[in-house]
Amino acid sequence: MVWVLGLAACAPTEVEMCPAPAGSSATCEQACQNLFAIHCRVGESEEECRRLCAESTSGLDGSVVNAVLACYAGASDCVEVDGCGKTCGPSGGLVPFVKPDVDAGGPPCTDDGFEENDDLASAEPVGLPSSTPATLCPADDDHYSFALGMGVSVTATATFAAGEADVQILAADGSSLSASGPGPSPRTASHTALADGTFFVRITPISTEVGAYTLDLRSP
């Protein structure tokens, strides 16, 4: 279930008011890179920004997405950034970004037995190698922990039937060591340990329909 920021009665898409040159386009990566470069942050990291970008523009008209991303990528200050979402939308109005409404229900999702593995402290321990079937519900990250020796590499792969997700390998302090980036199945992240320790895998739902997935941890 999603709801939309914007005007419900918008006319057909008109993007000619966008400050980006006609026909220009950019990727979420380029847009977020520029947002952080000009000190207009959405999310705490560029990586989170990219995930939000992919999530919020999912399902939008292609011409709107192209125009607004080009606008974000070319903006020189936060005033312009704010204007991008206001002028690239239908009839020069708000861009109808998609935003999950976790409080409003959404499709039924029966979570797995590993819950609540919503943060590092409650991460589910898994072995290496291992294959773990689980369920990813909207707006509910899953976390797994595993031990890794110095110089040993690990590859974490999440496979699922529908939707988009992001896989990250995290250090014990929560910092991200490797990320697949948001996208459809399969999503893979790899890392080689520089020291013995406990590491974590975080699976983040980008869209609401991921559901069942399998996490495979492999060491070459």
Next chain:
Amino acid sequence: MQGPSSGVLGAAALLGLSLVATAARAQPSEAALAGAGADRETVARDREQGEDPGFDTGGELGYAYLDELNYLAPTLSADARVDFFQGALRVPLRLDTASGDLRKKDWDETSDFFRIGQCLRMDWSSDGAFEREHGLCLPWDVHRDDYYISARMGPVYDLDLAHGTILRAYSNNLDPDHFQSGVVANMQFHQFVVGEMLLDNVTRPELIGGTVALQPFAYEVDETPEIYEYRHHFHVAATAVSDLGAPTEVRTAFGRALTDDAGNLLYRRDPVTVVGADLQYRFVFGQQIELEARADWNYITDHGMGTHVQVWGIYNHPDWLYTVRGIGEFRYIQENYIPNYFDSYYFIQRQQYGLSAGAQEQLDAILTGPDSTFATKGEYLAALPNEGWNAGYLGGISFEMYRGEGEARRTALRARLYISDVFGRDSDGQFLVTLELPRLMDKIDVYALYSRQNFGELLDIFELNHTLVKLQVRWDLNEQFYVQMNYGRIWQIGVDAVTGTTDGFSSNNEFGISLGFAEELAAAVAGGET
């Protein structure tokens, strides 16, 4: 000077840097009670002729709790006094006990570095007396015939302008992640003219305000002192407060709120200005009973206006053991007028109005659109209808006890309580209570504030979520050592665990306790006592 209490004073200056309104205030003299202008009950404090220049230094070591983390909290402190200038300096650090890291949010903005200057002040007074800074950054209380100018820079707490109908209990530091150093200035010219000015942030000024009160008959121009004594009780004042950078709408990307690198929400802005005029007259019935009538008219420019009519009854105990002041206010306001617009929550609500459930209900009632989380107070004001008038009330009481006699009489306890509401406007109640215990047993200062805005039912007053609470205690163990404790129920911007984007202000706890030490390093004779 190395008087018997200088160590204590030095310690007070050092420690009390973060304490507010805990001055060892004296009891009001009859002259002081005739104060005009600000609503502050003017009282005399410890003062000395020809204060010596001096320099004290010391430090504190303590424990702090914030962000659900434990911190080691060392602080370097210093206090300097040279002629009309005094500076209370400190370098407060918070080190994560788990990682040893310095808390980055304490020092990631330009304005954060003004934490070092907790109180920098300049004071000129015609009577030549000098009052030592106790780290309180409060104005001196001077006789009505004196001339006095004071300018003080530091955090601003619990400030009223004029009768408080425009700006009441205002604080500019309710988010520990974003420090602001403001300026408050006072002036008095024989009480013929009395004024006060406020600036919220020296690094990025946005809120500026001032009030000027005239007592047109206060100047003794003829040989009729008895007439003067009655006439001088009349005063007229004008007040203006403007938030030049009042947020109107949060800036977004991908439909989410934007922040700068320090986590400040980014807004589109449009000034909000409130102007007002007021009259006041005090009737005196002997030494014990006084009655005061006040009438304020205020206008939020481009929005609505309101009138406030107050009656104060004042009873002084015959032996000056205590004073009780009671207030009743009737207010008649337009629907698009908000009483004391710059209130105790303003620092937060200018950015996000819907903090409490009551405020959220107000927003939901008048704002359209799916997301009112980041609706600002300016946005709420603009959405109020301009269709009619509402009546409302404010009731309050203040109580002050004294100790000592004559010139040595001092305030032992001061408490005040206000409650107000507007009829026909849901969830618009305001509640404020403060308590001061200055120099209890000559060792302990206590200051407490509890403020709840936007409540609907009376029992909501005791809901702690999104209530402003401050408790500060200082205990002088001896002339060098002291303990200080503070607790705050304040606000911080939260981050959504799933999206990583800000999800608005949440109500959080801040606690600290420390042991401090201060010693006078240097004192030069400057023509006064030694």
